[in-house]
Amino acid sequence: MTNDTALESTGRKYRLGIALSGGGARGFAHAGALMAIEEAGLKPDVVAGVSAGSVVAVLYAAGVRPADIPRLFSNAGMSDFTTLSLGHGGLLSAEKFKKFVMKAIGGYTRLEDLPMPVYIGVTDFDRGVATEFHRGPIGDVMLASCSIPIVFRPVNIDGVNYVDGGVLRNHPAWILRDKCDKLIGINVSPLNQRANPSSLLDVAMRTYNLMAKANQNADMNLCDISVTTPEIAHYKVFNLKNINSVFISGYIHARKALREAGMWNTERSTNAI
Numbered sequence: 001m002t003n004d005t006a007l008e009s010t011g012r013k014y015r016l017g018i019a020l021s022g023g024g025a026r027g028f029a030h031a032g033a034l035m036a037i038e039e040a041g042l043k044p045d046v047v048a049g050v051s052a053g054s055v056v057a058v059l060y061a062a063g064v065r066p067a068d069i070p071r072l073f074s075n076a077g078m079s080d081f082t083t084l085s086l087g088h089g090g091l092l093s094a095e096k097f098k099k100f101v102m103k104a105i106g107g108y109t110r111l112e113d114l115p116m117p118v119y120i121g122v123t124d125f126d127r128g129v130a131t132e133f134h135r136g137p138i139g140d141v142m143l144a145s146c147s148i149p150i151v152f153r154p155v156n157i158d159g160v161n162y163v164d165g166g167v168l169r170n171h172p173a174w175i176l177r178d179k180c181d182k183l184i185g186i187n188v189s190p191l192n193q194r195a196n197p198s199s200l201l202d203v204a205m206r207t208y209n210l211m212a213k214a215n216q217n218a219d220m221n222l223c224d225i226s227v228t229t230p231e232i233a234h235y236k237v238f239n240l241k242n243i244n245s246v247f248i249s250g251y252i253h254a255r256k257a258l259r260e261a262g263m264w265n266t267e268r269s270t271n272a273i
Contacts, residue, residue: 017180020053024237027052029250041265062105090153121165171219185223
C-alpha cells in the first residue's frame with residue numbers, strides 16, 4: 001500500500017491528523033513520533049494535543065522541527081519553568097514555562113495564526129466538561145491544558161477557569177476523529193504499576209495518572225493507528241533528565257506502527273537514529 005492510497009480522501013476536512021496525549025516530560029516521545037511520521041513520507045494536515053501534547057503540538061505547528069524540540073529543553077530543569085504559588089489554587093505557577101514556549105515559537109500569539117491548524121484539549125473546571133480551543137491566545141490555552149489540578153493553578157480565559165485536559169480526556173482523538181480521513185494517535189502516558197509516593201506532589205501526580213489511564217483508552221480506539229510507548233512508564237512527569245531516551249522511544253514505536261499499517265514509504269525514509 002502506498003501512502004497516497006493509505007490517505008485516500010473520504011471528504012473530511014483534513015486528510016491526516018495527529019493526536020498527542022498528555023504525559024508530562026514523557027511528551028518528548030511525541031517529537032520522536034512526529035519525526036518518524038515525517039520520515040515515512042507523511043505530511044500531517046492538523047494536530048491536536050492535550051497537556052504535554054499541547055506543547056509539542058504548538059511547537060510543531062509553529063515550524064519547530066521534531067528533532068529540535070528536545071534540544072530546546074536539554075539544559076533546563078523544572079526550576080527554570082516554575083515558581084512556588086501557594087495560596088493561588090495550586091502549588092506552582094508555570095508562567096515562566098509559558099514565556100519559554102512563546103519565545104520558542106517566534107512571533108505567533110494566537111492559535112489561528114499558526115501555519116498548521118492546532119486543536120488543544122482542556123477541562124472546563126467551572127462546568128466540569130472536556131472542551132477544546134482552536135482559536136485564542138496560544139500561551140494561555142496551552143498553559144490551561146497543562147495545568148494539573150493542585151500542582152498548578154487554574155487558568156482563567158474569558159471569565160472561565162480551565163485546568164489540564166487530561167483530567168477528563170487525556171487523549172485528543174475525540175477532537176479530530178470526525179475531521180480527518182486518517183488519524184494517528186500517540187499515547188505517551190502508560191501507567192507505572194509501582195507507586196511509591198513520598199510527597200504531596202507524588203500523590204497528586206499518581207492521582208492524575210490514574211485519571212488519565214481511565215479515560216484515554218476509548219480515545220485511542222478512535223484512531224486508525226495508535227502508538228504507545230510502554231517502556232517510558234517509569235519516568236516521572238517532571239523529569240527532564242531522560243528526554244533523549246523518551247524521544248527515541250516515540251520514534252521507534254511510531255516507526256514500528258507505521259510499518260505494520262503499511263504507511264511507511266521506504267523511498268523517502270531515512271535511518272536518522
